[in-house]
Amino acid sequence: MAFPSPLQAELEAYQITLPKVDEGAERSGAAEGSHQESMLAEFLPWGESGCVVLATAGIVELEYASIQKGSCVFDASCRGTIEVTGEDRVEFMNRISTQQFEKINVGDSTIAFVVNRQGKIISDVVVHVLEERLVIDADIHAIEDLLNHFNEYIVMEDVVVKDCTQTSHWLWCLGPDADGVTVSCGERMTLPNEFLGIQGVSILLHVDEVVTCWKSLIEQGIRPVGWYALNMSRVERGAAMFLIDFDQSNLPHESNLIPSRVRFDKGCYLGQEIVARMESLGKPKQKLVQLHIEDDDALPIAGSQLWKDETCSGTPVGVVTSSTLSPLRSGKSAVVAMVSKKCFSDGTELFVYIGSEVYKTKVMPLTADLEVSHDS
Numbered sequence: 001m002a003f004p005s006p007l008q009a010e011l012e013a014y015q016i017t018l019p020k021v022d023e024g025a026e027r028s029g030a031a032e033g034s035h036q037e038s039m040l041a042e043f044l045p046w047g048e049s050g051c052v053v054l055a056t057a058g059i060v061e062l063e064y065a066s067i068q069k070g071s072c073v074f075d076a077s078c079r080g081t082i083e084v085t086g087e088d089r090v091e092f093m094n095r096i097s098t099q100q101f102e103k104i105n106v107g108d109s110t111i112a113f114v115v116n117r118q119g120k121i122i123s124d125v126v127v128h129v130l131e132e133r134l135v136i137d138a139d140i141h142a143i144e145d146l147l148n149h150f151n152e153y154i155v156m157e158d159v160v161v162k163d164c165t166q167t168s169h170w171l172w173c174l175g176p177d178a179d180g181v182t183v184s185c186g187e188r189m190t191l192p193n194e195f196l197g198i199q200g201v202s203i204l205l206h207v208d209e210v211v212t213c214w215k216s217l218i219e220q221g222i223r224p225v226g227w228y229a230l231n232m233s234r235v236e237r238g239a240a241m242f243l244i245d246f247d248q249s250n251l252p253h254e255s256n257l258i259p260s261r262v263r264f265d266k267g268c269y270l271g272q273e274i275v276a277r278m279e280s281l282g283k284p285k286q287k288l289v290q291l292h293i294e295d296d297d298a299l300p301i302a303g304s305q306l307w308k309d310e311t312c313s314g315t316p317v318g319v320v321t322s323s324t325l326s327p328l329r330s331g332k333s334a335v336v337a338m339v340s341k342k343c344f345s346d347g348t349e350l351f352v353y354i355g356s357e358v359y360k361t362k363v364m365p366l367t368a369d370l371e372v373s374h375d376s
Helices: 008-013 060-069 089-096 140-152 207-219 227-236 272-281
Strands: 015-017 038-040 042-045 052-056 072-075 079-085 109-115 121-129 134-139 160-163 168-174 187-191 200-206 223-225 286-292 305-307 318-325 333-340 349-354 357-364
Touching: 008 207, 052 072, 052 223, 052 227, 060 072, 060 223, 060 227, 072 207, 079 089, 079 140, 079 168, 089 134, 109 187, 121 140, 121 187, 121 200, 134 140, 134 200, 140 160, 168 207, 200 207, 227 318, 227 333, 286 318
Parallel strands: 072 223
Antiparallel strands: 015 038, 042 052, 072 168, 079 134, 079 160, 109 121, 121 134, 168 200, 187 200, 286 333, 286 357, 305 318, 305 349, 318 333, 349 357
């Protein structure tokens, strides 16, 4: 989507009104002082290109609860759109990505890696299969690389690739009740559970439809959510995110997301030899894992280095890529980290600095809580 989001003014004006409490009235657990009657939205940058996403619409805890127990809407201004048309579009996508598209049905949605000849990831993509076209949802910073890559490998096929990022926009309805959300305009598609670790529906809209659709969702009682709550939910489920937990320097196996993105029962595709060889060898040189820290409120920040012993000396064996305090784990931390081959086995103990203190962590499977499924 072009910057800023077509919802920027709506989100800036959005307020959560809290019940007014008379000054001096007793409120259990409340600090003394004035009581704020409304909460305003906050924003944060997405990368360095000028893209901005909603951080919170006011109260992160309420947004998180909507993701877990109800339904909510996220303004996915950080996502771009590519449309693939032509008679050979499915065959082309099958040849240019790690996913199986020849057996997929109209109306299905799936996740795939697009990799180069060296087997390294160009982008993680969500692909929606529609009647006359494929629609690709990808991080906005990966769109140019994807377009260049696609166009380089279109030879004689009847395939047209179009960048629709400036004219289209994504809204994500999330939560267990998202399937029941009524959409007043745009195209409604499934958002695969494995992408964020939660149920969801994608709504693709022309930029002129976005405000109307958003208002209709709010009128249905759908709560706006920001990245803080969404990130909290996806990290505690081990749903690694491209350009946050892994990037274009990584091979697919290093993302530890092979079951949901890569199919080995398909024909040739670009980079397949490298991916297949890594599968047969069994272990990449590093991969994403979750880390368990027993101590309450012990939260290492992204970029924190990991060590083999509590002296934290020598060469680091990994790095934290995402972290959050997890309500699903009674307030303990949920941590995603990239860890080297010699240390990424389940149960391995690693050590990390949090402030000036050293804490012990234990390696856990990345996506143990995710239910993996395929549409084919």
